[in-house]
Structure formats: C-alpha cells, structure tokens
Amino acid sequence: MAREIHIQPITRIEGHASIQIQLDDAGEVRDARVNIMSLRGFEKFVEGKPAEEVPRIVSRICGICPWMHHLASNKAVDRCFGVTPPPAGQMLRELMQTIAHAEDKLLHFFFLAAADFVIGPDADYAVRNVIGIAKANPELAQKVVQMRYKAKMILEKFAGKAIHPVAGVVGGFAKPMTEADRQDILAQMRELLDFALFTLEFAKEKVFPPYLDAIQTLGVIRTGFMGTVDDDGALNLYDGKIRLMKPDGSCTDFDAQDYKDYLSEHVESHSYAKMPYAKAWNEGFSLDLDDPKGIYRVNTLARINVADKMATPRAQAELEEFRERFGRPAQATLLYHWARLIEEVYTCEHAIELLEDPEICSPQIRTTAEPKAGRGVGCVEAPRGTLIHDYSTDDEGCITRANLIVGTTHNIGPINMSVKQAAQSLIHDGKVDEGMLNRIEMAVRAYDP
Amino acid sequence: MFAALTAAVEGEAPELPGKSVCDTCPTIREGKGQLKALRRFLQSPHYGAPDEPLDKMRCFLEQGFLCMGPVTRAGCGGSQITPRCISARVPCRGCYGPVVHEGNQMVDMLNALASNGIDVHSLPEHVSLLRFSGAHRRLRPKRQRKEA
Structure with missing residues (x-):
C-alpha cells in the first residue's frame, strides 16, 4: 500500500x-x-529604512548567528555609501565574527550532532540528546558548557551584546579595544584553541571510527561546492573571493558583487525557501540523484573542499590529513562534522592571530560616512554557508531594495537530495523503524540547517 | 531574569523596573542644549582615549544622535549594569519596550524631541522608531493604492 x-x-x-x-x-x-514553512519577510520590511540602521535590524534574522547577518549587512552598507573601514575596524569585526564561529561550532557538534554518534543512532530518543551525553560523560559536558559560555561572554563583555549585536557600524566598528581587553581575550582564546584541538582528537579517536562505514554511505550525493577564499586560495570567513567548484573539482572564482552572474534562485511549490543553483554552469536546475544539475553545497565541508589550504598551521595539518583520507572534493555528507571541527581549530588560531597584532588596539576604528544612492553586496561565510546581503539605496541613503541569500538556503536543494538518498537506501518493503528515521534526520543534521 | 522566573512560578506578574534607560545610563547629561536637529549615526560619537570610561562621554542625544533611552525601559544589562548598546558606544533603539505601561515609543520619542525644540523632520524616517513595541491591534493588511 x-x-x-x-x-x-x-x-x-x-x-x-x-x-x-x-x-x-x-x-x-x-x-x-x-x-520549510517559515517566512521571514526581512527583505521587504527593511525597505525605506535608513541603511545604517539595517545592520541592527537584520541581526534579528537569526539568534544563532546574528553576527553574520550584522556584519554582511554592514559590509553591504559600506559599499552603498562608498566607505572603507580603517584596518582596526575591519579587524574588530573579523575578530567578533571568528569568535562567533568558534562558539557556534561547539554548539552544533556537542549539543545537536554528537548524540547520534556518542549515544548511537538507534538509541531511545529520550536519551539520544545533550542531556544523555551529560549523563554519559558529565566531565566533558561540563567542559563544553564552560567553553561555549567563555566564547559567548567574550562577545558580550567586549561588544555589549553577544546576541543581536550592535557594535558593527557603517564605516567600521563602534568600540575600540584596549590593551587590557586584548590580553584578556587572547588568554581566553588560547584556552579555546586547546579545547578545539582536544575536541578534534576526541572526535577522531572516539566519535567517528565506529561510523566510518555510515559516513561513506548515509546521505552521500555528488555535487559542486562553494565557499570564500583569500588571494592565496586559503579559506577565509570574513572576506575574499567566492569560489564555485564543480563536482569534478574545477573552480571559478568571482567577486561577491557579481553573484547574480553566477547564481540564480529556483522556486519549488513545497517549500518557502528558495533553492539557489549555479547559473554559470549553464546546465539548469535538477535535484536528480544520479544526475543533479546546477547543484552546489556550502557550509563547512564545502569551504574545506574549495580552499587550497588553511591559513593557520594546525588547521592546515588537519586539512592535509583529511584530504589524504577522503580526497578533494570529499562528497560524503557526514564529513560535514569532521570539517566543522577542522574549522573550529582554524577559528581559534585565527582569532589569536588577530589579537597578537597590536594594530587591533588602534583608536582609528570608524570612517565617517555620507548617505548616498548606491548598491552594495556584503558577503561573509556564516557557519551555515555563504551569506549574501545585497542592498540598493536612494539619495537619502534609505533602502530601496534588498535581497538576502542566507547560508542554509544554498543547501536546501542538497538537503532534499541527501534525505531522498538516505530514505531510498534505508527503507525497503515498507519496513520503517525509529532508528531508520533518525538516520534520515542525521543526513539533515550534518548540514546544520 | 531570575526574579521574573520566580514571580512566574509563584503565579505573580514580574515586577519590572520603572526606570528608563537614561536613568541607568552613565553618560554625561548637561541639560537642555542648543540642539535643533538630529544627525544620523554615520560617524563616531565624541569620546577620549579607548579606555575612557563611559561616565566621561557626553550623552548620545546631547551629541545629536537619536537614542531611544528616554522612552525605553531600563534593565537590558541586568540590575546595576550599563545598558548594553551604550556599553558598546552605540545609541539605544528601544528593544526593552516602552517605559510607561502600554506606551508608544515612537510617539513618546517624537514628543520628547519636539518639546526640547528639536526638529523631528531631521530624522530620515520615524516609522522604525516603533521597532520593538506598539504592534498591538495595529497589524492590518497594507492598503492598496487605487489605479488612476
């Protein structure tokens, strides 16, 4: 039946x-x-608002990664008004974003994803959760909560608000960093780096090994990838060129300002979320599992795949090991978790790099702006993928049109494919059990939507 | 927050501070100035060295920047803590809601500005002053403009 x-x-x-x-x-x-049946409407209700107010409106789009929207928006408004923040203003923005990334990855790995691996995909759902983990390993759980708290509190203490931030402003950053702040945050980030390294080792030794077979099969699809790289081809979360990689590994780099020449959005009747696809490949859009068209993925695995290298030494060593085992591009969906932990190491190392440069304490943190008509695309790598804010302003510097492509949106098509792949390989003869359904959910969770 | 939860458990309405953000703001207010118009937050406010405490910085409004502190309820930073946005040297936008019960932050703010002799037309727009409150009984479909 x-x-x-x-x-x-x-x-x-x-x-x-x-x-x-x-x-x-x-x-x-x-x-x-x-x-996906949630409708947000931000593109519409920022219309008519003074552009400089928008970064503190769009930060409300997401309580998990408000810093990403806040900063992409600030970068877009900078472009509209034609201002460039001074170096320290850029560094402070980037530092806040990097620490927000570090916190977010701990949240996802331990609170959302780990239960499937540590407790097991077939375990009763009553224990297959973060509380189950806390009972199974109270010491680790305590450490995780402390570390995540530490990262959040750095943001709150320095920038006033960790959630719904306001400290990024058109032309730069609102609050200069003192030497005392710098030393304090530096010491805390070194602790977070130790924990990031511990987490990756722990995952490689204790979490992933029993699931290596599942990693090679569950939700596996073959797609292209997209992420941001700097001029040397190294992964960059705050700024750089967008790199679009075809499934065969060939790459095209482009400026975020030109995203509309490379990407387009497809609409499906069953979902309010649009499905972006690679227009530049000239093959149209299809979610066919055997022959997808125009489909690329974003988020951790995508960034690790498109980057030639990592800009920091420990993350680079981890990337080399990862590539040796899984190749480039790695297509296995559950490897998003592994890639996420490599990025966690990178974010801690990079935050330390930024803090070790005394320039970050310069009082020159903001360039004065004048409202004017213009268009600007602001782009950052959010934990969940390439985030694009595209605004146009009128002569008064008020928004006339806004288009936002949020990280997870790029992954909507691929998530549908992974779910179908997982369901087709797990469900036969109408036999379904809870473990199977949870494995299908695991194919979604890897994308951290 | 803890007090609010305790009150909820005991089945009582939580007691909110009756103060405004300004009442808990450490910046310097020198009283009514010569200000006639507001400017947009497109430049840094004046303050001294990076480590200069906030109680040495002049009030955002007195520097000519729109700040919703006068019409916004205090408490965002917790008790006896500087309002959060102010601590980042950014003016308040009112997220804690009206300081008076069922108040309208937009109307109250425009009143406060006008009664201090400040031209409210110097604001680029005023609708977004009502960003965090005031939607009660006001949500209705947008009126369609009739075709000529």
Whole structure:
C-alpha cells in the first residue's frame, strides 16, 4: 500500500523543518523531501529604512548567528555609501565574527550532532540528546558548557551584546579595544584553541571510527561546492573571493558583487525557501540523484573542499590529513562534522592571530560616512554557508531594495537530495523503524540547517 | 531574569523596573542644549582615549544622535549594569519596550524631541522608531493604492 511518512519536526536542528517520505505500493521510496514553512519577510520590511540602521535590524534574522547577518549587512552598507573601514575596524569585526564561529561550532557538534554518534543512532530518543551525553560523560559536558559560555561572554563583555549585536557600524566598528581587553581575550582564546584541538582528537579517536562505514554511505550525493577564499586560495570567513567548484573539482572564482552572474534562485511549490543553483554552469536546475544539475553545497565541508589550504598551521595539518583520507572534493555528507571541527581549530588560531597584532588596539576604528544612492553586496561565510546581503539605496541613503541569500538556503536543494538518498537506501518493503528515521534526520543534521 | 522566573512560578506578574534607560545610563547629561536637529549615526560619537570610561562621554542625544533611552525601559544589562548598546558606544533603539505601561515609543520619542525644540523632520524616517513595541491591534493588511 502506498503511504506517506512524516518526520515532524526534525529535531536538533537550528531552524524549523519537516520531512515527507512517499512510499509506493511495493513499500519502496518514491520520493522524499524537506519542507520549510517559515517566512521571514526581512527583505521587504527593511525597505525605506535608513541603511545604517539595517545592520541592527537584520541581526534579528537569526539568534544563532546574528553576527553574520550584522556584519554582511554592514559590509553591504559600506559599499552603498562608498566607505572603507580603517584596518582596526575591519579587524574588530573579523575578530567578533571568528569568535562567533568558534562558539557556534561547539554548539552544533556537542549539543545537536554528537548524540547520534556518542549515544548511537538507534538509541531511545529520550536519551539520544545533550542531556544523555551529560549523563554519559558529565566531565566533558561540563567542559563544553564552560567553553561555549567563555566564547559567548567574550562577545558580550567586549561588544555589549553577544546576541543581536550592535557594535558593527557603517564605516567600521563602534568600540575600540584596549590593551587590557586584548590580553584578556587572547588568554581566553588560547584556552579555546586547546579545547578545539582536544575536541578534534576526541572526535577522531572516539566519535567517528565506529561510523566510518555510515559516513561513506548515509546521505552521500555528488555535487559542486562553494565557499570564500583569500588571494592565496586559503579559506577565509570574513572576506575574499567566492569560489564555485564543480563536482569534478574545477573552480571559478568571482567577486561577491557579481553573484547574480553566477547564481540564480529556483522556486519549488513545497517549500518557502528558495533553492539557489549555479547559473554559470549553464546546465539548469535538477535535484536528480544520479544526475543533479546546477547543484552546489556550502557550509563547512564545502569551504574545506574549495580552499587550497588553511591559513593557520594546525588547521592546515588537519586539512592535509583529511584530504589524504577522503580526497578533494570529499562528497560524503557526514564529513560535514569532521570539517566543522577542522574549522573550529582554524577559528581559534585565527582569532589569536588577530589579537597578537597590536594594530587591533588602534583608536582609528570608524570612517565617517555620507548617505548616498548606491548598491552594495556584503558577503561573509556564516557557519551555515555563504551569506549574501545585497542592498540598493536612494539619495537619502534609505533602502530601496534588498535581497538576502542566507547560508542554509544554498543547501536546501542538497538537503532534499541527501534525505531522498538516505530514505531510498534505508527503507525497503515498507519496513520503517525509529532508528531508520533518525538516520534520515542525521543526513539533515550534518548540514546544520 | 531570575526574579521574573520566580514571580512566574509563584503565579505573580514580574515586577519590572520603572526606570528608563537614561536613568541607568552613565553618560554625561548637561541639560537642555542648543540642539535643533538630529544627525544620523554615520560617524563616531565624541569620546577620549579607548579606555575612557563611559561616565566621561557626553550623552548620545546631547551629541545629536537619536537614542531611544528616554522612552525605553531600563534593565537590558541586568540590575546595576550599563545598558548594553551604550556599553558598546552605540545609541539605544528601544528593544526593552516602552517605559510607561502600554506606551508608544515612537510617539513618546517624537514628543520628547519636539518639546526640547528639536526638529523631528531631521530624522530620515520615524516609522522604525516603533521597532520593538506598539504592534498591538495595529497589524492590518497594507492598503492598496487605487489605479488612476
């Protein structure tokens, strides 16, 4: 008998979504998809607002990564008004973003993802969660909470607000860093780096090994990738060129200002979220598992794949080991977790690099701006992928049009593909159990949507 | 926050501070100045060295920058802590809601500016002054303009 299976809501993800799996008469998966039914409306209600106010409006888009929206927005407004922040202003923005990344990755790995691996995908859902982990390993859980708290409190103590930040301003940053702040944050980031290195070792020794077979099969699809790199081809989260990689590994680099020449957005009737695709490949859009068209992925695995190297030594060593084992580009969806922990090491190392440069304490942190008509694209790498804010302003410097492509949006198509792949390989003869359904959710969780 | 939770558990309405953000703001106010117009937050406010404490910086409004402190309820930084945005040297935008019960932050702010002789038309727009409150009974479909 044909029937439909719903997983609603998908748990342990940051957003809201549900999964719909259709079985045919033989009990095989005919189709599966992810429905996203939240509508935000920010593109519309920033219209008419003074552009300099927008960075503190769009920070409300997401409570998990408000810094990313805040900074992408500031970069877009800088462009509209034609101002360039002084070096220390850029560094402070980048430092805040980097620390926010460090905190976010700990949140995802330990609080959202780890239970599937540590407690096991078939365990009762009552213990397959962060509380279950805390009971199984109270010492580690305590350390995780402390470390995440530390990162959040650096942001709050220095920038006033960790959530819904306001310290990024058009032309730079609002608050200069004192030498005492610098030394204090530096010491804390060194502790966080130690913990990042510990986490990656712990994951490589204790978390991933029993799942190496699952990693090679669950939710695996073949797509292109996109991320941001600097002039040397090294992964960069704050600024650089966007690199679009085809499934065969060939790359094109472009300036974020020209994103519309390379990307386009496809609309499906079952989801409010649009599905961006690589227009520049001239092959159209298709989510066909055997022959996808125009599909690329973003977020940690994508960034690790498109980057030629990591800019910091320990993260680079980890990347080399990763590439030796899994190749480039690595396609296995569960490797997002591994890539995330490599990025965690990078963010801590990079924050330390920024803090070791005394220039960050310069009082020159903001360039005065004048409102004017213009267009600007602001782009940063959010934890969940390449984040694009595109604004146009009128002569008064008020927003006339806004287009936002949020990190996870790029991954909506690929998430649908991974879910279908997982469902097709797990469900046969109409037999479904909770462990199977949780494994399908795991294919979604890897993307950290 | 803890006090609010305790009150909720005991089935009582939490007691909110009756003060405004300005009442808890450490910046210097010298009283009514010669200010006639506001300027947009497109440049740094005046302050001294990076480590100069906030109680040596002049009030944002007196420097001519819109700050919603006068009409916004205090408490965002916790008790006896500097309001959060101010501590980043950024003016308040009112996220803690109106200081008076069921107040309208936009109307109250425009009143406060006008009664101090400040031209409210110097603001590029005023709708977003009502960013965090005032939606009660006001949400309705946008009126369609009739085709000529």
